[in-house]
Amino acid sequence: MSDKRRLIENFSALTIMQFLNYLLPFITLPYLARVLTIEGYGVYIFSQSFIQYFIILIDFGFDLSGTREISINRNNSKKLSEIFSSILVIKFILMIISFIFLVILIIFVPGIREYWYVHLLMFLMVIGNLMFSIFVYQGLEKMKIITTLNAGIKIFFTITIFIFIKDQNDLPLVALLNSVGYLIVGVLSLIIITKNTSIKFKIPSRENLINQLKYSSQFFWSRIAVSMYTTSNxxxxxxxxxxxxxxxxxxxxxxxxxxxxxxxxxxxxxxxxxxxxxxxxxxxxxxxxxxxxxxxxxxxxxxxxxxxxxxxxxxxxxxxxxxxxxxxxxxxxxxxxxxxxxxxxxxxxxxxxxxxxxxxxxxxxxxxxxxxxxxxxxxxxxxxxxxxxxxxxxxxxxxxxxxxxxxxxxxxx
Known part of the structure; x- marks a missing residue:
C-alpha cells in the first residue's frame, strides 16, 4: 500500500471515529440528564472530569512520544517490543500510584468521599485506558483498528444506557457501564497487538524505563499545560x-x-x-x-x-x-x-x-x-x-x- 493511500485510509477512519465521539454523547447525555436528575448527572460529570486527571497521568504523554518512536522504528521488531513493554510497565506503575492517591482523597476529602463508589467504578476507565495502547496503532498507522475499537466503546455504552438506566438510583451502574466498555476494548487491544504484529511483551530493563520516562516527560508537561488552560476556566x-x-x-x-x-x-x-x-x-x-x-x-x-x-x-x-x-x-x-x-x-x-x-x-x-x-x-x-x-x-x-x-x-x- 502506498504512503498516500495509507494516509487517506487512516484519515477516513479517524474522521469516522471523531464523528462518533460527538454524535453518540449527544444521544446519551440529554437522556442521562433527565433520568439521573440534576444532582446525579452533576456527580457523573464531575466524576468523569475527576478521573480524567488520572488518565492524563498514566498516559504521561506516551500517545505522542510513543507514537513517534513506534513510527520511526516500525521495521525493527526488537525495538518495537522494547518501546511497547517499557511504556506498558510505566503506565501500570502510574496506575497503582493513581489508585493509592484516589483512596487517600476518598478518605480525607468529604466532597469526594460522599460518592466514593462512583469514583471507584469510574476508575476502571483508567485500567482500560492503560491497556488500550493507542500509540502503537497510531505509530504503525493502523487507524482502522482504533476506529473499530473506539466505536465499540461508544456504541456499547449508548445501547446499554438506554436498556439499563431508568432513574437516579442507577448512577453507579452508569459509571460501571462506562468503564466496562473501556475494559473490554483495552483487553481486545492487547490481544490484537500480540497476535497480529511482531510486538511481544518482555520485561524491560531499568535503563529502558528511565529513558522512556525522560523522553516522554516533555510531552506530559505539555498535556498538563493544555489541561490547565482549558479545564481551569x-x-x-x-x-x-x-x-x-x-x-x-x-x-x-x-x-x-x-x-x-x-x-x-x-x-x-x-x-x-x-x-x-x-x-x-x-x-x-x-x-x-x-x-x-x-x-x-x-x-x-x-x-x-x-x-x-x-x-x-x-x-x-x-x-x-x-x-x-x-x-x-x-x-x-x-x-x-x-x-x-x-x-x-x-x-x-x-x-x-x-x-x-x-x-x-x-x-x-x-x-x-x-x-x-x-x-x-x-x-x-x-x-x-x-x-x-x-x-x-x-x-x-x-x-x-x-x-x-x-x-x-x-x-x-
Missing part, C-alpha cells in the same frame, strides 16, 4: 461566578472545542506520517486546504451560533451564543496552530518548541485568570482564551519560520 468560573455562569461558559466552550477537533483526525495521521516520510510537499497542500475549509466552517458557526445553541441546548442560553461567537475568532488560527504543532514541529524533532508553546501560554493564562478574579466575567475569560491561543499560534509560527520547515529544498532532520 470552567472550574474558576463556577467557583467565583456560580454554576449558571459555568453552564453558559461550558456550553460554548464544548462546542468551540468540537469545531476545533474536526481537524484532530488530520493531526493524528500526519504526525506519524511526517515523522517517517518527511513529505513536506504533501503537508503544505493539506495545510492550505485545511486553512481554507476552516475559515468557511468558522464563518458558518459564527453566523448561526444562536440557532446552533438553541437547537442543541434549548432556549435560555443566549449568553452561550455570544461566547461561541467570541471563540470563533480563536478557532481561525487554532487550526493552523494545531497542524504546525506535532504534525510538523513535533514530527521533525522539534518537540521542545511545541511543548514550550503550550507550557508558556498556560502559565500566562492561569496567572491572568487569577489576577482578574476581582473583576471576573465569562466574557473576560473568553478573551483570555482568545489571547492564550494566539500566543501558542505565534510561538509555533516563529519556530516554523526560523527552522525553514516549509522549505522543501531544505534537508530535514
Amino acid at each position: 470552567t472550574f474558576v468560573i463556577g467557583l467565583i461566578l456560580g454554576p449558571v455562569a459555568a453552564g453558559f461558559f461550558g456550553t460554548a466552550d464544548k462546542l468551540f472545542r468540537g469545531v476545533v477537533s474536526l481537524y484532530q483526525p488530520l493531526n493524528s495521521v500526519l504526525y506519524p506520517y511526517i515523522a517517517h516520510s518527511k513529505n513536506i510537499s504533501l503537508y503544505k497542500k493539506l495545510f492550505k486546504i485545511s486553512t481554507i475549509s476552516n475559515i468557511f466552517i468558522v464563518l458558518l458557526v459564527f453566523l448561526f451560533s444562536d440557532f446552533i445553541i438553541n437547537l442543541i441546548f434549548g432556549e435560555g442560553y443566549g449568553e452561550s451564543a455570544v461566547l461561541l461567537k467570541m471563540f470563533m475568532f480563536a478557532a481561525i488560527y487554532m487550526m493552523p496552530s494545531i497542524l504546525m504543532g506535532y504534525p510538523l514541529l513535533g514530527a521533525l524533532g522539534y518537540t521542545k518548541e511545541v511543548n514550550n508553546s503550550v507550557i508558556f501560554a498556560s502559565i500566562l493564562h492561569v496567572l491572568l485568570l487569577l489576577a482578574f478574579i476581582p473583576i471576573l466575567s465569562v466574557k473576560l475569560v473568553a478573551c483570555l482564551v482568545i489571547i492564550t491561543e494566539l500566543i501558542v499560534f505565534i510561538y509555533r509560527f516563529y519556530f516554523v519560520k526560523k527552522y525553514c520547515l516549509l522549505d522543501t529544498n531544505k534537508l530535514l532532520p
Whole structure:
C-alpha cells in the first residue's frame, strides 16, 4: 500500500471515529440528564472530569512520544517490543500510584468521599485506558483498528444506557457501564497487538524505563499545560461566578472545542506520517486546504451560533451564543496552530518548541485568570482564551519560520 493511500485510509477512519465521539454523547447525555436528575448527572460529570486527571497521568504523554518512536522504528521488531513493554510497565506503575492517591482523597476529602463508589467504578476507565495502547496503532498507522475499537466503546455504552438506566438510583451502574466498555476494548487491544504484529511483551530493563520516562516527560508537561488552560476556566468560573455562569461558559466552550477537533483526525495521521516520510510537499497542500475549509466552517458557526445553541441546548442560553461567537475568532488560527504543532514541529524533532508553546501560554493564562478574579466575567475569560491561543499560534509560527520547515529544498532532520 502506498504512503498516500495509507494516509487517506487512516484519515477516513479517524474522521469516522471523531464523528462518533460527538454524535453518540449527544444521544446519551440529554437522556442521562433527565433520568439521573440534576444532582446525579452533576456527580457523573464531575466524576468523569475527576478521573480524567488520572488518565492524563498514566498516559504521561506516551500517545505522542510513543507514537513517534513506534513510527520511526516500525521495521525493527526488537525495538518495537522494547518501546511497547517499557511504556506498558510505566503506565501500570502510574496506575497503582493513581489508585493509592484516589483512596487517600476518598478518605480525607468529604466532597469526594460522599460518592466514593462512583469514583471507584469510574476508575476502571483508567485500567482500560492503560491497556488500550493507542500509540502503537497510531505509530504503525493502523487507524482502522482504533476506529473499530473506539466505536465499540461508544456504541456499547449508548445501547446499554438506554436498556439499563431508568432513574437516579442507577448512577453507579452508569459509571460501571462506562468503564466496562473501556475494559473490554483495552483487553481486545492487547490481544490484537500480540497476535497480529511482531510486538511481544518482555520485561524491560531499568535503563529502558528511565529513558522512556525522560523522553516522554516533555510531552506530559505539555498535556498538563493544555489541561490547565482549558479545564481551569470552567472550574474558576463556577467557583467565583456560580454554576449558571459555568453552564453558559461550558456550553460554548464544548462546542468551540468540537469545531476545533474536526481537524484532530488530520493531526493524528500526519504526525506519524511526517515523522517517517518527511513529505513536506504533501503537508503544505493539506495545510492550505485545511486553512481554507476552516475559515468557511468558522464563518458558518459564527453566523448561526444562536440557532446552533438553541437547537442543541434549548432556549435560555443566549449568553452561550455570544461566547461561541467570541471563540470563533480563536478557532481561525487554532487550526493552523494545531497542524504546525506535532504534525510538523513535533514530527521533525522539534518537540521542545511545541511543548514550550503550550507550557508558556498556560502559565500566562492561569496567572491572568487569577489576577482578574476581582473583576471576573465569562466574557473576560473568553478573551483570555482568545489571547492564550494566539500566543501558542505565534510561538509555533516563529519556530516554523526560523527552522525553514516549509522549505522543501531544505534537508530535514
